[in-house]
């Protein structure tokens with residue numbers, strides 16, 4: 220027998236679901252690219268919640284695309300193997316031995332952990348890298364960085380095929396060179412390039428800060444392209460935030476409707492952003 224007594228929590232839950240209706244309608248059929256950074260990929264519990272959010276999105280008619288990083292996991296494996304690693308301008312100097320480890324960690328352990336988490340929640344995730352089906356072709360970024368690539372061509376045909384089949388692509392940030400080389404690409408760069416090629420409705424960059432902060436340390440909930448350029452010139456946007464905001468600007472120029480930089484450590488961060496009036500993190504658009 221179901222109890223007839225009403226509980227305040229249930230009423231609040233029902234209201235939250237009801238309030239989500241306009242957002243559910245807005246995002247039906249939308250393409251949402253989500254970059255999951257290595258730092259945002261912490262506990263198994265967090266991963267399970269993230270996977271649930273992604274499966275829920277698919278269930279309500281969104282086409283999610285996951286692009287992952289895995290820098291900290293690559294560092295740990297390189298250390299185990301006694302291989303030194305250095306970064307220049309936020310990019311890992313990648314020789315042949317390092318590339319082997321990068322590919323093994325990204326396409327192997329990290330990619331499959333996300334795939335399994337999504338499938339564990341009833342989704343149909345398929346893991347691939349930019350090397351599959353001509354997804355990402357690269358040129359060398361800078362000879363001093365070794366096998367680091369810059370996407371020169373993105374062919375999203377395989378992703379459309381997967382959307383039609385109800386599958387969720389989970390993409391490791393690697394690309395193919397014209398001469399058959401494998402290139403290591405920054406995860407934010409790949410997410411931006413794929414979002415542009417798909418003309419995505421949203422690009423969500425999940426990281427380990429609440430959003431883009433101003434000089435007073437307050438998170439800005441909305442930023443224009445001009446504000447980003449100003450804040451970068453003034454040194455307020457610095458370090459690891461630079462590749463993210465650069466990716467955001469390039470994606471908007473490439474036809475993405477909005478980019479959000481948000482804290483992936485917050486439970487259900489993606490749902491909060493898409494399906495509540497509060498949103499989360501910093502929304503970047505051409506005009507605000």
Ligand SMILES: Nc1ncnc2c1ncn2[C@@H]1O[C@H](COP(=O)(O)OP(=O)(O)O)[C@@H](O)[C@H]1O
Nearest residue numbers: 256258426427428430431432455456457459460
């Ligand atoms: N204006 C800013 N607002 C927020 N974070 C900033 C800003 N400027 C620099 N940062 C730094 O950028 C970092 C996020 O980049 P990063 O650590 O590379 O993320 P991830 O590992 O998720 O790719 C933050 O932890 C913060 O230290």
Ligand SMILES: CC(=O)N[C@@H](CCC(=O)OP(=O)(O)O)C(=O)O
Nearest residue numbers: 257288289290310311404405406
């Ligand atoms: C060229 C380059 O630096 N590639 C990155 C790819 C992984 C990545 O981007 O991971 P996060 O998103 O977790 O930082 C690397 O080797 O670490």
